[in-house]
Amino acid sequence: MFAYYLQLGLRSLRRNPMLTALMVMAIGFGVAASMTTYSVFRATSRNPIPQKSDVLYMVQVDNWGPENTEKGEPPDALTYIDAVALGRAKQAHRQTAIYPIGPSVIPDDPSRLPMRQGAYAVGADFFPMFEAPFLQGGPWTTEDDDKHASVIVIDRKLNDKLFNGGQSVGKQVNLDGRLFRVAGVIDEWNPQPRFFDVVNTGGFDDPPGLYIPYSRAVDLQLPTNGNNNCAKDPGEGWDNYIRSECIWNGFWVELPSKADAVAYKRYLEGYAAEQQRAGRFSWAPNVRLRNVMEWLDVQHVVPPESQISLAVSLGFLVICLVNTVGLLLAKFMRRAPEIGVRRALGASRRTIYAQFLIEAGTVGLAGGLLGLILTGVGVLGVGLVFPKDIARLATLDPTLILLTLVVAVAASLIAAFYPTWRAAQVQPAWQLKSN
Amino acid sequence: MQIKPILAALRRHKSGTILIALQIALTLAIVCNALFIIEQRVSRLSRTTGMDETNVIAIANRYVGPGTSFTPTVKTDLAAIRNLAGVEDAYATNSYPLRNGGWSMGVRLKPDAKKEITSTTLYFIDDHALKTLGVKLIEGRNFNAGEVISLDPRNSTSLPQVIITKALAQKLFEDGKALGKTIYLSQEGKPSTVIGVVEKLQVPWVGTWAGKFDQNAAMLPAILDSNYQNFVVRTRPGQQEAMLKALPKTLYATSRMRVIPEETGIRTFEQVRARAYETDRGMAILMGIVCAVLLAITAAGIVGLSSFWVGQRRKQIGVRRALGATKNDILSYFMTENFLIALGGVIVGSLLAVGMNQWLFTRFEMERLSLTYVAVGVVALLALGQAAVLAPALRASRVSPVEATRTV
Numbered sequence: 095m096f097a098y099y100l101q102l103g104l105r106s107l108r109r110n111p112m113l114t115a116l117m118v119m120a121i122g123f124g125v126a127a128s129m130t131t132y133s134v135f136r137a138t139s140r141n142p143i144p145q146k147s148d149v150l151y152m153v154q155v156d157n158w159g160p161e162n163t164e165k166g167e168p169p170d171a172l173t174y175i176d177a178v179a180l181g182r183a184k185q186a187h188r189q190t191a192i193y194p195i196g197p198s199v200i201p202d203d204p205s206r207l208p209m210r211q212g213a214y215a216v217g218a219d220f221f222p223m224f225e226a227p228f229l230q231g232g233p234w235t236t237e238d239d240d241k242h243a244s245v246i247v248i249d250r251k252l253n254d255k256l257f258n259g260g261q262s263v264g265k266q267v268n269l270d271g272r273l274f275r276v277a278g279v280i281d282e283w284n285p286q287p288r289f290f291d292v293v294n295t296g297g298f299d300d301p302p303g304l305y306i307p308y309s310r311a312v313d314l315q316l317p318t319n320g321n322n323n324c325a326k327d328p329g330e331g332w333d334n335y336i337r338s339e340c341i342w343n344g345f346w347v348e349l350p351s352k353a354d355a356v357a358y359k360r361y362l363e364g365y366a367a368e369q370q371r372a373g374r375f376s377w378a379p380n381v382r383l384r385n386v387m388e389w390l391d392v393q394h395v396v397p398p399e400s401q402i403s404l405a406v407s408l409g410f411l412v413i414c415l416v417n418t419v420g421l422l423l424a425k426f427m428r429r430a431p432e433i434g435v436r437r438a439l440g441a442s443r444r445t446i447y448a449q450f451l452i453e454a455g456t457v458g459l460a461g462g463l464l465g466l467i468l469t470g471v472g473v474l475g476v477g478l479v480f481p482k483d484i485a486r487l488a489t490l491d492p493t494l495i496l497l498t499l500v501v502a503v504a505a506s507l508i509a510a511f512y513p514t515w516r517a518a519q520v521q522p523a524w525q526l527k528s529n
Numbered sequence: 530m531q532i533k534p535i536l537a538a539l540r541r542h543k544s545g546t547i548l549i550a551l552q553i554a555l556t557l558a559i560v561c562n563a564l565f566i567i568e569q570r571v572s573r574l575s576r577t578t579g580m581d582e583t584n585v586i587a588i589a590n591r592y593v594g595p596g597t598s599f600t601p602t603v604k605t606d607l608a609a610i611r612n613l614a615g616v617e618d619a620y621a622t623n624s625y626p627l628r629n630g631g632w633s634m635g636v637r638l639k640p641d642a643k644k645e646i647t648s649t650t651l652y653f654i655d656d657h658a659l660k661t662l663g664v665k666l667i668e669g670r671n672f673n674a675g676e677v678i679s680l681d682p683r684n685s686t687s688l689p690q691v692i693i694t695k696a697l698a699q700k701l702f703e704d705g706k707a708l709g710k711t712i713y714l715s716q717e718g719k720p721s722t723v724i725g726v727v728e729k730l731q732v733p734w735v736g737t738w739a740g741k742f743d744q745n746a747a748m749l750p751a752i753l754d755s756n757y758q759n760f761v762v763r764t765r766p767g768q769q770e771a772m773l774k775a776l777p778k779t780l781y782a783t784s785r786m787r788v789i790p791e792e793t794g795i796r797t798f799e800q801v802r803a804r805a806y807e808t809d810r811g812m813a814i815l816m817g818i819v820c821a822v823l824l825a826i827t828a829a830g831i832v833g834l835s836s837f838w839v840g841q842r843r844k845q846i847g848v849r850r851a852l853g854a855t856k857n858d859i860l861s862y863f864m865t866e867n868f869l870i871a872l873g874g875v876i877v878g879s880l881l882a883v884g885m886n887q888w889l890f891t892r893f894e895m896e897r898l899s900l901t902y903v904a905v906g907v908v909a910l911l912a913l914g915q916a917a918v919l920a921p922a923l924r925a926s927r928v929s930p931v932e933a934t935r936t937v
């Protein structure tokens with residue numbers, strides 16, 4: 095029966111090519127617009143580290159007070175004082191301070207030009223915490239952190255450039271004239287959104303090429319390559335700077351259980367209270383402990399353009415559906431006499447439903463195929479609206495292809511529901527009489 | 530006009546009427562807001578920088594190595610750049626308009642004032658900058674070479690002389706007369722005397738957050754002693770292409786210990802502008818496409834449903850024609866019917882448009898929709914409805930009175 099109804103449906107669609115084309119186009123455009131904008135939304139709102147996103151927390155401590163903060167939200171970075179104090183206390187399972195640096199790598203081969211690298215100053219715990227995939231060697235040790243050792247972890251790309259992709263553990267890398275010993279090489283690794291440095295990247299950036307110990311970077315007085323915010327003039331020189339209330343450090347902790355998180359929050363409040371007693375803060379403890387997804391949400395990682403265009407294109411899809419409902423209604427009701435005859439000959443309402451829903455489903459499928467092509471075009475065009483770091487994350491993968499077809503067919507079936515119901519209500523007697 | 534019979538007939542076609550009205554309402558809501566977004570983005574990207582933007586090249590340069598002072602190197606580089614035959618002038622700076630990254634600072638008129646009066650961007654420049662940028666000095670004087678110092682960026686940013694934009698002068702002083710007056714560029718900072726006022730210069734950022742102070746710029750006479758420098762170069766007319774190639778060669782010949790990023794290292798100002806407003810332009814184009822397709826689909830939907838109605842009522846039309854109605858009567862019947870439906874649609878749609886704007890306003894800090902857009906949208910959709918129904922209505926008016934006698 096299904097094949098027969100499909101045949102009937104196709105014949106009916108052929109009978110009125112303009113109307114059919116209109117419906118297919120409405121569904122195609124509606125679905126394509128929604129899927130294209132959804133592909134961007136999906137890329138920007140995804141969980142960058144699903145297996146651990148609820149055990150990794152970003153720490154905030156209010157060191158500026160109510161006068162310099164908005165709505166009680168503590169600053170989105172820490173001072174050097176706080177980052178080091180929390181790092182020394184080691185109250186979490188794992189912890190790392192982090193800030194972006196901008197070193198240049200000087201190749202040994204004097205004929206080659208220096209290369210600038212996106213880089214981070216981090217603690218040894220950074221690598222196991224965020225599950226950086228090592229190809230060779232491994233992270234440096236916490237002893238290296240304590241000794242302020244000149245060690246470095248580089249990524250596969252830099253290893254290819256400097257060592258032709260060979261074994262490099264134990265070899266030296268020259269950063270701005272200073273030598274660092276390679277502890278490990280990680281594979282290309284670029285979690286997006288870059289949750290551990292949303293504040294400076296907005297969440298999307300090229301992969302960092304290297305990592306060095308935080309303690310060593312501060313020794314070398316490497317300034318942050320990201321935002322530095324001072325509520326007050328820090329005074330002259332590096333020593334005054336790191337003792338100041340200027341904020342430029344991220345601090346992440348790993349807390350395996352909810353109980354650990356509660357305990358750590360209590361510890362943070364205790365720390366802030368201690369600072370208050372010492373006279374550094376003249377306000378009550380104001381701290382935050384947010385896991386990865388909460389942090390991405392607070393930082394508005396999904397660009398407003400993505401949300402607005404998704405909302406607009408969903409509205410677009412709804413209009414296309416309303417349009418399709420109207421056209422299907424016209425199409426089905428025009429065939430009232432035919433329905434009357436079928437009903438009079440013994441067809442049940444259920445078979446009428448089946449026939450017309452299958453017909454609508456065919457329209458949906460055709461619309462889906464058109465939508466798929468248009469989505470492909472749309473995804474290629476994402477780069478026109480969004481920055482390239484975001485645009486390249488929007489891809490037409492199998493999930494999106496399947497989703498496009500499913501949404502198209504589902505949408506057309508939903509749109510067909512009312513017209514089909516009307517068709518099934520056709521009174522055979524009345525139709526036969528008027529003929 | 531016979532409105533009553535039309536309403537009576539519509540009551541018998543509830544679903545079709547509601548569908549068309551709903552479609553018009555939703556279309557109006559989206560088109561109004563999309564047009565509004567387009568207008569906002571376009572007005573943002575058509576702002577001028579105050580510069581003469583042709584023949585300007587921007588270079589991003591980072592020195593490599595553990596150097597203690599970079600200022601001498603900057604000076605050597607500048608001399609080499611200015612020496613090129615195709616170069617008119619050049620200077621080094623921390624930032625320039627549309628670069629999308631730079632310094633902002635609160636401005637005060639008293640050093641101990643808690644609240645700043647307004648924000649401004651800080652451009653650290655030298656005596657060649659105004660000529661290179663093509664910015665017009667309207668009051669006072671330019672810096673002289675002796676005033677330009679080397680400044681450690683981690684130290685206080687206040688300097689004794691400052692040149693500000695007219696917009697900043699007007700925000701700071703009621704009468705707009707800033708020349709010779711003293712301003713404070715940081716809370717504990719030293720005073721700076723305004724020695725010059727330029728007509729206009731935009732801040733580096735194009736985003737909404739900088740919209741409130743997008744013409745507030747303060748220029749200070751210093752080379753920042755930092756390994757990161759932007760060189761802004763004005764080339765002689767017709768020399769831009771040649772200089773794009775010659776500049777990196779010259780810089781690398783002066784010293785190889787530097788990084789000039791491949792893609793964004795050397796850009797013409799046209800490229801800088803295009804990059805800065807990429808998202809705005811894209812959003813405007815996207816919304817434009819959405820509007821066009823949406824209007825087309827709505828029009829097509831109206832044509833489809835109206836045609837169906839005409840087909841359904843051929844017999845009634847025939848009867849009316851047989852009873853003496855003219856072709857014009859039939860035509861105006863369908864036009865009026867569509868007008869009434871569309872009117873219902875745009876009333877609901879106006880409310881939806883305002884509601885949608887309210888959502889955008891609270892969620893994305895967008896501005897309030899001006900009612901002009903709703904009015905334009907209402908007129909556009911009513912006109913669209915009339916245009917779409919014209920063909921089916923004409924077909925209806927051609928139905929011959931003989932139809933009345935047929936049984937179908």
